[in-house]
Amino acid sequence: MAYNKPLPVPQGESDVYWQKAKQGELWLRNCKSCGNAYFYPRDISPCCFSKDTDWIQASGKATLFTYGIVQRAPHPGFVDDVPFVTAVVELEEGPKMATNIVIEDPTPENLQIGMALEVVFEDITDELALPKFKPV
């Protein structure tokens, strides 16, 4: 069945992020003024409001910061997915990002806050892949 969830639309300042994701890599913007990585990508850093920024490859390691188990699909594209896990994960480099946890049996017992995760990439179109996370 065709993928019918909302699609991200890459922008000029995020196209590296989406190109790398399609290659199976997670890349972050990094502020060279303070040395901190940040999420989501933007040309001018939110920490220092500095233009002295570059891209770094993230390790793909993260921990589960919080989550919810969605029982009622919020959009037709998610009807076949419920129950599914929405989550905020804390990347090893520091920033937090929204994602889904890829897990067979999404129950509170199987989802411990602080548990170790690693990035996986789900191909959703010919051009796009979504970074998701699974328990290590």
Place this chain on the structure above:
Amino acid sequence: MTDLRKTVAIVGVDESDEIGKVPDKSNLTHHAEAAYNALEDAGMSMKDVNGLFTAGTSTLNLAEYLGIEPSFTDTTAVGGSSFIIHIAHAMAAINAGYCDVALVTHGEAGRSRRSRPGGDAADPGSQFETPYGFLGAPINYAMAARRYMHEYGEDKTRQAMAEVAVATRKWAQLNPKAYMQDDMSFDDYHNSRWISWPFHLLDCCLVTDAGGAYVITSAERARDAKKKPVWVLGAAESHDHNLISQMPDLTRTVAKNTGPLALERSGVTHDDIDLAMIYDSFTYTVLATLESLGFCGPGEAPDFVANQRTAPGGDFAMNTSGGGLSYTHSGMYGMFLVLEAVRQLRGECGDRQLDDPKLCLINGTGGSLSSTGTTVLAVD
């Protein structure tokens, strides 16, 4: 800072003609009906209005529909808290002389017309949250509640969420305008279906069709109003994120700043407050807000609301209208916090009337726990 206490007052409030399930009325119909009713309550006419405030639509759209040419407009839209923040903005505008009778309206056919304009595809949320199903407040707020449970204990958080849901329903049963009138037991709460774990259905606000409006004016004009003025003592506003995944601390809203600042500007303390009107988009919102405002410390809200302390007859009066959980919630509920606060301070609340309240603290929350506006209202 300039002392603005009691320089402006709210002199008229009301809902639209029918609220709840009203399938044949548009957003603007609710705006207009509420405006009509609030002006009547104030003993004023639309000709008196020269300041226009709203959120959810532009004042361009609204003023044309209402048939006025305002000399001051404000479309500050930071979610459901906007209508609390409009009080502070009206206070500033009236004191600056930009207008002297401000009309603030809200209307939303939230139940009958569920479609909302889609987000800008270029926005961060469209790229980095919605593809994952971060769609709608229940999903976003549930993740914040889960984090709170992790930090302070799942069982006691769960019980506190149930206490809030049950206590708020008891207030609704005393409000003829409340949408939910059936009894709610603790078992009903715990047995209600899951929406997004850890939220049951009964953790979530209603989705209704409703409008509301209030009229706010200078102290001078307030003295000529039909009813006794409800004074604005002080206010504060802020926001610290937009996307839930970027919230600095999922257990603390920015009410941690706006609460203490609004109280300081008002010259009162927590103990002086007779009624707290706390935006209850979800049961959890109340817990995080009470702590952030400083009514209790971090992690103490479960003890604070225990044993139906916020129910009718309890010693902490809160959300006496029945709240967003059981009275009405059209989508941006903040307006309705103001209506109840004014009515309680005027002594118009019938079976649910508190015993001569003098001070009410209102706290609106908007977005994904993103923005807050805190205001203190008083009567002489």
